[in-house]
Amino acid sequence: MCSICRRILDGLNDSTSIKSTALKLMTKIINDSFLKTLRREATPYTPVWMMRQAGRYLPEYRASRKTAGSFLELCKNKNFATEVALQPLDRYPYLDAAILFSDILTVPDAMGLGLHFVEGEGPKFKYPLQDEEAIFKLDIPDVEESLKYVFDAVKSIKDALNGRVPLIGFSGSPWTLATYMIEGQGGTDFMRIKKMMYSRPDLMNHILKINAETVSRYLACQIEAGADVVMLFDTWGGILSHHEYEHYSLNYMKVIISNLNILGFEKIPKIIFTKGGGQWIAKQAKIGADGIGLDWQTNLNKARNEVNDQITLQGNLDPSILLSEPKVIEAAVKKVLDDYGVGEGHIFNLGHGITQFTPVENVSVMLETIRKYSKQFH
Amino acid sequence: MCSICRRILDGLNDSTSIKSTALKLMTKIINDSFLKTLRREATPYTPVWMMRQAGRYLPEYRASRKTAGSFLELCKNKNFATEVALQPLDRYPYLDAAILFSDILTVPDAMGLGLHFVEGEGPKFKYPLQDEEAIFKLDIPDVEESLKYVFDAVKSIKDALNGRVPLIGFSGSPWTLATYMIEGQGGTDFMRIKKMMYSRPDLMNHILKINAETVSRYLACQIEAGADVVMLFDTWGGILSHHEYEHYSLNYMKVIISNLNILGFEKIPKIIFTKGGGQWIAKQAKIGADGIGLDWQTNLNKARNEVNDQITLQGNLDPSILLSEPKVIEAAVKKVLDDYGVGEGHIFNLGHGITQFTPVENVSVMLETIRKYSKQFH
Numbered sequence: 135m136c137s138i139c140r141r142i143l144d145g146l147n148d149s150t151s152i153k154s155t156a157l158k159l160m161t162k163i164i165n166d167s168f169l170k171t172l173r174r175e176a177t178p179y180t181p182v183w184m185m186r187q188a189g190r191y192l193p194e195y196r197a198s199r200k201t202a203g204s205f206l207e208l209c210k211n212k213n214f215a216t217e218v219a220l221q222p223l224d225r226y227p228y229l230d231a232a233i234l235f236s237d238i239l240t241v242p243d244a245m246g247l248g249l250h251f252v253e254g255e256g257p258k259f260k261y262p263l264q265d266e267e268a269i270f271k272l273d274i275p276d277v278e279e280s281l282k283y284v285f286d287a288v289k290s291i292k293d294a295l296n297g298r299v300p301l302i303g304f305s306g307s308p309w310t311l312a313t314y315m316i317e318g319q320g321g322t323d324f325m326r327i328k329k330m331m332y333s334r335p336d337l338m339n340h341i342l343k344i345n346a347e348t349v350s351r352y353l354a355c356q357i358e359a360g361a362d363v364v365m366l367f368d369t370w371g372g373i374l375s376h377h378e379y380e381h382y383s384l385n386y387m388k389v390i391i392s393n394l395n396i397l398g399f400e401k402i403p404k405i406i407f408t409k410g411g412g413q414w415i416a417k418q419a420k421i422g423a424d425g426i427g428l429d430w431q432t433n434l435n436k437a438r439n440e441v442n443d444q445i446t447l448q449g450n451l452d453p454s455i456l457l458s459e460p461k462v463i464e465a466a467v468k469k470v471l472d473d474y475g476v477g478e479g480h481i482f483n484l485g486h487g488i489t490q491f492t493p494v495e496n497v498s499v500m501l502e503t504i505r506k507y508s509k510q511f512h
Numbered sequence: 513m514c515s516i517c518r519r520i521l522d523g524l525n526d527s528t529s530i531k532s533t534a535l536k537l538m539t540k541i542i543n544d545s546f547l548k549t550l551r552r553e554a555t556p557y558t559p560v561w562m563m564r565q566a567g568r569y570l571p572e573y574r575a576s577r578k579t580a581g582s583f584l585e586l587c588k589n590k591n592f593a594t595e596v597a598l599q600p601l602d603r604y605p606y607l608d609a610a611i612l613f614s615d616i617l618t619v620p621d622a623m624g625l626g627l628h629f630v631e632g633e634g635p636k637f638k639y640p641l642q643d644e645e646a647i648f649k650l651d652i653p654d655v656e657e658s659l660k661y662v663f664d665a666v667k668s669i670k671d672a673l674n675g676r677v678p679l680i681g682f683s684g685s686p687w688t689l690a691t692y693m694i695e696g697q698g699g700t701d702f703m704r705i706k707k708m709m710y711s712r713p714d715l716m717n718h719i720l721k722i723n724a725e726t727v728s729r730y731l732a733c734q735i736e737a738g739a740d741v742v743m744l745f746d747t748w749g750g751i752l753s754h755h756e757y758e759h760y761s762l763n764y765m766k767v768i769i770s771n772l773n774i775l776g777f778e779k780i781p782k783i784i785f786t787k788g789g790g791q792w793i794a795k796q797a798k799i800g801a802d803g804i805g806l807d808w809q810t811n812l813n814k815a816r817n818e819v820n821d822q823i824t825l826q827g828n829l830d831p832s833i834l835l836s837e838p839k840v841i842e843a844a845v846k847k848v849l850d851d852y853g854v855g856e857g858h859i860f861n862l863g864h865g866i867t868q869f870t871p872v873e874n875v876s877v878m879l880e881t882i883r884k885y886s887k888q889f890h
Contacts, residue, residue, distance in 0.1 A: 325867060328832035332840050375808035375830045375863075377847060413790050413809055430753035431791055452753045454706035462710050469755060485753075489703060 162297040168231040169300050169362060172403035172424045172446050174478050180471060180508035181230035182501060183302070186487030187222040188235050192494065194221050205251045206243075209236050215287040216294050223298065225494070228501040230481075231299050231363070234291060234356070236284055238306030238367050241348055242315045244280035245272060255319070262318030264326075269337050272344055277351040284352075285359040292360030303361030305352050307368035307406070308345035308390070309383035315341065324373050331382060338382065346386040350393035357394070357402050365405040365427070366390065372410020379414055388421035395422065405448060409486065415440045430485035434473035447474065448481040451500070456484075456492040460499045467503040476511045540675040546609040547678050547740060550781035550802045550824050552856050558849060558886035559608035560879060561680070564865030565600040566613050570872065572599050583629045584621075587614050593665040594672045601676065603872070606879040608859075609677050609741070612669060612734070614662055616684030616745050619726055620693045622658035623650060633697070640696030642704075647715050650722055655729040662730075663737040670738030681739030683730050685746035685784070686723035686768070687761035693719065702751050709760060716760065724764040728771035735772070735780050743783040743805070744768065750788020757792055766799035773800065783826060787864065793818045808863035812851035825852065826859040829878070834862075834870040838877045845881040854889045 163169060167181040189195055195218050199208065208214050215235040223229050239257050243249035248260030263269050278285075292301050306314075314320065316327040331338045353364045371383040391404050406418060407427025418426050419441040428437055428449035437447055455466045467482075474480040482504050488497070541547060545559040567573055573596050577586065586592045593613040601607050617635050621627035626638030641647050656663075670679050684692075692698065694705040709716045731742045749761040765784050772782065784796060785805025796804050797819040806815055806827035815825055833844045845860075852858040860882050866875070 323867070325832055325835060325869065328830070329835040332833050332836035332844075372809065376811045377844075378830075379809075410788065410809070413811075431750065431757075431788070433754045433791075452706070452756075454703055455710050457703065457707040458710035466710075466755075489701070491703065 163300050163362065164297045165230055165299045168481060169403065171478060171481050172363065172405070174446060176478055176512065178509060178512055179505055180474075180480050180482050180511065182482035182504050183229055183231035183233065184222070184484050184488050184497070185233075187229065187233065188218045189488060190490035191488055191492040191497075192221055192225065194225070206237070206249060209240065209287070210283040212283065212287045212290040216290040219287075219291045220294055223295075226497060226501050228505045229299065231302055232291060232295055233302040233365075234284070234288055234304060234361065236287065236304070238304070238310065238369070239314055240281060240284055241305060241345070241352055242311055244275045244277065245315075245344075245348070246275070247315060256321060257314060258319045259314060263315050263341065264318075266337065269341060272341060274344055274348045274351070277348060277355055281352060281355070285355050288356050288359035288361055300362035301360060302363045302365055302405075303353060303356030303359075304365040304367060305349045305356075307366045307371065307383060307408075308342045308349060308386035309374070310368050310370045311345050311349070312338070312341050313370045313373075315345075324370070328373075331378065342382065342386050346389040347393075350390045350397075353390065353394060354397050354399065357399050361402075363403045363405065364394070365407065365425075368406060368408040368411065371408035376413065379408075379411070380417055383408065384414070384417060384421060387423075391422040405446075407448070412437070419445050425481065427483065428485065434470065434480070435475060438474060438479070443477070443479065446479045446481060448483045450483070450485040453484040453486055453488050453492070456488065456496045456500065458496075460496065463496055463499045464503045467500050468507050471504065471508050471511065474511070478512070480511075482508070541678050541740065542675045543608055543677045546859060547781065549856060549859050550741065550783070552824060554856055554890065556887060556890055557883055558852075558858050558860050558889065560860035560882050561607055561609035561611065562600070562862050562866050562875070563611075565607065565611065566596045567866060568868035569866055569870040569875075570599055570603065572603070584615070584627060587618065587665070588661040590661065590665045590668040594668040597665075597669045598672055601673075604875060604879055606883045607677065609680055610669060610673055611680040611743075612662070612666055612682060612739065614665065614682070616682070616688065616747070617692055618659060618662055619683060619723070619730055620689055622653045622655065623693075623722075623726070624653070625693060634699060635692060636697045637692060641693050641719065642696075644715065647719060650719060652722055652726050652729070655726060655733055659730060659733070663733050666734050666737035666739055678740035679738060680741045680743055680783075681731060681734030681737075682743040682745060683727045683734075685744045685749065685761060685786075686720045686727060686764035687752070688746050688748045689723050689727070690716070690719050691748045691751075693723075702748070706751075709756065720760065720764050724767040725771075728768045728775075731768065731772060732775050732777065735777050739780075741781045741783065742772070743785065743803075746784060746786040746789065749786035754791065757786075757789070758795055761786065762792070762795060762799060765801075769800045783824075785826070790815070797823050803859065805861065806863065812848065812858070813853060816852060816857070821855070821857065824857045824859060826861045828861070828863040831862040831864055831866050831870070834866065834874045834878065836874075838874065841874055841877045842881045845878050846885050849882065849886050849889065852889070856890070858889075860886070 167177040170177045171181050198218055219232055219235040223232055239249050250258055252258055313327050366387050368383055387406050403424040405425035406423045409429050412432030415437050425446040425448050430450050430452035451470050455463055545555040548555045549559050576596055597610055597613040601610055617627050628636055630636055691705050744765050746761055769782050781802040783803035784801045787807050790810030793815050803824040803826050806825055808828050808830035829848050833841055
């Protein structure tokens with residue numbers, strides 16, 4: 135574990151020096167519009183970044199990947215991670231944040247479940263949690279050691295950014311990690327995990343507690359390594375019923391936010407994003423997050439009312455719009471900005487990751503429209 | 513086309529005799545609690561049916577299938593369709609409706625797109641709409657002729673039911689049919705259809721208009737053949753943005769409801785169900801439907817408020833609960849009934865089709881709990 139967390143857990147709760155360390159990390163940012171919006175401070179325009187902005191739609195990314203190995207090897211190679219994390223910023227001057235190049239499933243991999251990627255089929259685990267014995271063997275890994283490659287990448291990207299924009303660290307949410315850990319892969323009907331949740335809530339909560347504790351440490355170490363903001367991707371929270379979402383996903387994200395605050399990272403903004411969770415925004419607003427991510431099914435104006443204009447909202451253009459024409463993109467971007475309306479507290483983003491088939495010039499159209507059109511709202 | 517529709521379209525708008533025909537079809541039902549609830553009349557308990565209630569979780573269905581051919585051949589065989597449509601009613605005395613045994617994709621098949629089912633991969637089309645030429649060739653088929661096997665199945669099931677419970681006819685919604693027609697199969701990321709929708713709304717609307725007109729005729733013929741209620745399955749409306757849902761899915765369902773009313777079927781209850789559409793219930797309430805289906809992500813109480821307690825709600829147990837234990841099922845069923853609360857206007861259902869791995873005895877637990885526990889609310 136990183137030095138700060140170790141000190142906390144060793145009982146040396148010197149919160150003054152911790153806070154000053156955390157603050158120090160935040161002082162060097164040149165373009166801080168993204169951070170300001172998360173603090174609900176005034177900015178001259180609406181800041182923007184894109185989920186999967188370092189990815190396959192960029193020809194320079196595809197070129198870099200040709201010379202490298204598997205996706206997981208790439209995540210573990212800090213030079214590659216740094217190179218590709220900066221590619222979208224070098225191409226697009228109007229991006230206001232960088233994000234760590236990594237995968238949401240590094241945590242269960244560090245727990246020994248054997249993550250690998252099958253071409254065209256997505257992530258798979260060699261040792262999914264398929265029986266009680268495996269579940270009770272599950273334990274919090276030595277995060278500092280087993281996920282060192284991630285913190286090395288954070289440091290390296292942070293250095294390379296040299297304060298241009300803030301760096302976002304991230305993890306999968308405890309529930310979302312658990313879906314892969316139990317189902318063994320993506321693209322399933324989630325019947326394994328749901329059966330466990332309904333029949334054996336004791337086992338389900340055991341896994342989620344371990345995930346929440348591990349993710350807390352994981353994000354603490356990312357912050358210590360230089361992440362200015364952290365985000366929890368709750369990609370599969372939306373498959374839960376309205377009764378179960380709060381208990382099995384939201385509450386464990388709350389645990390992580392509380393843990394990070396206890397560790398002295400109150401000032402580090404935290405964003406949560408439950409895909410398909412637009413009906414539960416009022417609940418999401420109550421767990422201490424600074425930002426809530428939204429997909430394109432949700433009306434930003436309605437969401438703004440639901441959070442009483444107190445929490446920053448991030449989203450929510452349908453990424454498939456970027457497959458169309460400049461005029462359509464311009465109109466759609468303006469609609470999103472109009473939906474949010476006048477005032478601070480909106481970070482522009484897509485409602486999900488950018489697709490690999492997106493023409494690079496369409497991203498420019500989006501970014502230029504945001505920069506120009508949003509000024510009237512600030 | 514069926515005789516009633518033909519008369520309408522021939523300008524012989526004898527609405528009195530049409531209404532009496534439609535009403536005559538509705539007079540013979542013995543257990544009419546499902547129909548009463550759709551009319552918001554008092555019933556002694558909450559009625560229930562299950563999406564895919566005639567399906568693979570039933571050993572008698574699996575046995576029947578062994579002796580028959582492919583899924584599509586089965587749909588086209590009225591004796592088989594009748595046999596399996598009645599199986600769940602014979603097993604479970606507490607089911608309050610039967611549903612036509614068919615597939616949502618019969619309509620594009622009748623349009624000549626060549627529907628077939630690949631084992632383990634779901635439905636595929638041999639001739640998906642991949643270019644402008646194919647789209648402009650698309651036309652309203654001779655529904656009465658090309659989908660005769662469906663109307664024969666409706667008549668046969670209706671006869672076999674002999675008034676025990678009402679029979680539900682159905683179709684895919686225009687938007688949902690279009691997703692398969694353009695993507696060519698299920699399980700995609702919907703990039704083809706979204707690209708068309710955003711780049712070529714003219715082509716998209718052309719397809720949807722043809723679909724809406726065809727589905728109107730299709731459902732009219734199902735009603736004429738004996739369907740007491742019709743339902744539109746909008747399985748993929750939930751992938752649309754809140755801006756596009758109304759235009760590209762909801763409005764075309766509205767066209768169908770209006771067409772059916774013009775044809776004299778005002779008294780035939782109409783249910784719409786947009787999976788993943790829980791954020792748009794207030795909009796759904798305005799298109800003239802008598803019932804709105806809900807998935808498990810939506811709180812029934814909140815939904816009831818959103819429709820001002822004026823429209824019947826159908827749902828919304830997570831079908832995966834049926835994989836667990838009787839006690840869990842009992843508690844979850846009670847929660848759904850508690851969510852809706854006192855009063856008429858609730859039809860119990862699952863939030864999606866029952867899964868093939870459901871133990872048959874768990875369905876009994878659900879049905880018995882509904883019947884006993886719901887009496888206090890009526």
